[in-house]
Amino acid sequence: MDVPSMHIAMYPWFAIGHIAPYLQLSNKLAKRGHKISIFIPKTTQSKLQHLNLFPHLITIFPINIPHVQGLPDGAETTKDLDPSLFPLLMTAMDRTEKEIETLLLQLKPNFVFFDFTHWIPNMARNLGIKSVQYWVVSLVTGAYVQSRRSQTHGEEGSNIGLGFPDKGIKLQPHEEKMFAKMKEKEFGSGIRFYDRTNFGLRSSDAIGFMSCREIEGPFADYYENLVGKPILLSGPIMAEPSDSVLEEKWADWLARFKAGSVIYCAFGSECILSHNQFQELLLGLEKSGMPFFTALKPPHGFESVEAAMPEGFAERVKERGIVYGGWVQQQLILKHPSLGCFITHCGSSSLLEALLSQCQLVLLPNMLDHIITTRMVSKSLKAGVEIQRGEEDGMFTKDSVCEALRIVMDDESEVAKEIRANHTKLRSLLLSNNFENGYIDSFCQSLHRGEHNPIEPLEPDRTRQNQCLRSVRIKLNGLKRV
Numbered sequence: 075m076d077v078p079s080m081h082i083a084m085y086p087w088f089a090i091g092h093i094a095p096y097l098q099l100s101n102k103l104a105k106r107g108h109k110i111s112i113f114i115p116k117t118t119q120s121k122l123q124h125l126n127l128f129p130h131l132i133t134i135f136p137i138n139i140p141h142v143q144g145l146p147d148g149a150e151t152t153k154d155l156d157p158s159l160f161p162l163l164m165t166a167m168d169r170t171e172k173e174i175e176t177l178l179l180q181l182k183p184n185f186v187f188f189d190f191t192h193w194i195p196n197m198a199r200n201l202g203i204k205s206v207q208y209w210v211v212s213l214v215t216g217a218y219v220q221s222r223r224s225q226t227h228g229e230e231g232s233n234i235g236l237g238f239p240d241k242g243i244k245l246q247p248h249e250e251k252m253f254a255k256m257k258e259k260e261f262g263s264g265i266r267f268y269d270r271t272n273f274g275l276r277s278s279d280a281i282g283f284m285s286c287r288e289i290e291g292p293f294a295d296y297y298e299n300l301v302g303k304p305i306l307l308s309g310p311i312m313a314e315p316s317d318s319v320l321e322e323k324w325a326d327w328l329a330r331f332k333a334g335s336v337i338y339c340a341f342g343s344e345c346i347l348s349h350n351q352f353q354e355l356l357l358g359l360e361k362s363g364m365p366f367f368t369a370l371k372p373p374h375g376f377e378s379v380e381a382a383m384p385e386g387f388a389e390r391v392k393e394r395g396i397v398y399g400g401w402v403q404q405q406l407i408l409k410h411p412s413l414g415c416f417i418t419h420c421g422s423s424s425l426l427e428a429l430l431s432q433c434q435l436v437l438l439p440n441m442l443d444h445i446i447t448t449r450m451v452s453k454s455l456k457a458g459v460e461i462q463r464g465e466e467d468g469m470f471t472k473d474s475v476c477e478a479l480r481i482v483m484d485d486e487s488e489v490a491k492e493i494r495a496n497h498t499k500l501r502s503l504l505l506s507n508n509f510e511n512g513y514i515d516s517f518c519q520s521l522h523r524g525e526h527n528p529i530e531p532l533e534p535d536r537t538r539q540n541q542c543l544r545s546v547r548i549k550l551n552g553l554k555r556v
Contacts, residue, residue, distance in 0.1 A: 081109040083111045083112070083186040086114070086187075086189055087189050088167060090118075091152075093114050096112060101127045102311060102510075107131070108518070109133075110128075111133050112134055115150035137174075139166050151163075185521060188278075192265070205279050206280045209282065212285065214240075215443040239292035240453075247466050248463070248464070248466055256268065286310060289500070289503075304520070309509070309512070309517070310426050321402075327396065335414050337483075339369070340370070342421045345441075346374055353384045357475075358471070358475025359391075361473070369398050370399065408431040409431070413431070415433050416435055416436070417438055417461075420447045434482035435497060437459065438475075448460050
C-alpha cells in the first residue's frame with residue numbers, strides 16, 4: 075500500500091551510535107518519498123553528511139551546543155568525551171529546548187522521533203505533532219528494564235518480573251550493581267537517567283524499535299502489555315553496501331592468512347577498557363595462537379594503544395597481530411574472506427553487522443544494554459559465545475578470552491557447529507527477500523494511520539512470520555513462539 079508523503083523530524087542523542095542509525099532510518103523513509111528533518115551538532119553534520127543518500131528529502135539542521143560548565147569546548151558527541159562527562163552533554167541537549175521548539179514551529183512535521191530528550195512529547199503535543207520514542211537499543215533491553223520497573227512479585231532468586239519471556243536472561247551480582255547505579259545516576263538537568271527514559275516513554279504517542287518480530291517478537295508483546303503503548307518495529311536497519319574498497323594496508327595484511335582464520339575485535343566508539351582489562355584481552359588473543367586484528371580505543375590514562383600494551387607484546391605478535399587505535403572500515407573488514415571470528419561488545423549496529431557477516435561471534439559486553447542483548451544472543455538464540463567474567467568483580471582474564479575463542483574456532487566441536495548453524499539461519503532471515511522492505515513499509519503504514527488518530531501497530535502477518543521461522547528453524551529456547 076502506497077503511503078502519502080509524511081514529514082518526520084528527528085532528534086537523537088548526541089552519540090554516533092545513535093545518530094548514524096537515525097540517518098540510516100531516514101534513508102529508508104526518504105526512499106519511499108517521506109521528508110526528514112534531522113537535528114545534529116554543527117561540526118558533526120559535515121562528518122556524517124556522506125550518510126545522507128537523499129539530500130533533496132533529508133535536511134540536516136545544525137544544532138549549536140550550549141555552554142555547560144565542565145563540558146570541554148568543541149565537544150559535540152560522546153566520541154569527544156570521557157563517559158563521566160556524558161551527563162553534561164545531556165544537559166547541553168536539554169538547553170536546546172527553545173531552539174528545537176522554534177524549528178518544530180517552522181517545520182510543522184507530522185511526527186518527531188527522539189530517544190533521551192524527554193521533554194519533546196509534551197512540546198510536540200502542544201504544537202499538534204505526534205511523538206515517537208525511537209530506540210536503537212535492542213527490544214529485549216527495553217522489555218527487561220521495563221520488567222524491573224514494574225516488578226512487584228518476582229520469583230525467588232530472580233531479578234526479572236513475572237511474565238518476562240525468557241527466564242534465562244539474568245544479571246550477575248556485579249551487573250546488578252551496575253543496574254542499581256544506572257537507576258540513580260543523574261543524566262542531565264537534574265533528572266535521573268531512569269526517570270528520563272520512563273517519562274519519555276509515558277508521554278510519547280508510541281515507542282519504536284530497530285527490531286523485528288521474528289527474533290524479538292515475544293519481547294514486543296510483553297513490552298506492549300506492560301506500558302500500554304503501541305510498539306512499532308522498523309525492522310533491523312541495514313547500512314547501505316559500501317562502494318569503497320578496503321584500505322590497501324589492511325587488505326594486504328589480511329591476505330596473508332588462510333580463509334576463516336583471523337580474529338577481528340572492535341568495541342565501537344564509546345567503549346574504553348581499563349588498562350588491566352585491555353592487557354588481559356590482548357594477552358588472551360596472543361594465547362589463542364590465532365592471527366588477530368583489533369581496533370580499540372586506548373585504555374583510560376593512555377594516549378595510545380601502543381603505550382598500553384603488555385611488555386614485549388608487540389614484538390611477540392608482530393607477525394600475526396595488529397592493535398590499532400584509529401577508525402577502520404569495519405563493514406569491509408568483516409566481509410574479508412580471511413575473517414573467521416568477531417569479538418564484539420554487542421552494540422546494536424555492531425551486532426547487526428556481525429549477524430550479517432559469516433564470522434563466528436564472541437561477545438564481550440560492557441554496558442547494561444549490551445549485556446542483556448548478549449544473553450539473548452548467546453543463551454536464547456545460541457548464535458555466539460560470551461566471554462566469562464567473575465560474578466562479583468566483573469573481570470575477564472586472558473584465559474577466559476582464549477577459552478571463548480577456542481570454543482567457536484574449533485570447527486569439529488558440536489558447540490561451534492550449533493553456533494555457526496544458528497548464526498547462518500539468522501543471517502539468512504535478515505537477508506531474505508523483502509524482509510527489510512516489508513518492515514519499513516509496515517512501519518510507514520502505522521505512522522500514516524496514526525497521523526490523525528491514536529497510533530496503533532499494524533496487526534502482524536502471522537502467516538509470514540511463521541513461514542520465516544519455519545524456513546530458518548530458529549530455536550528461541552525458552553521463548554514463546556510468535
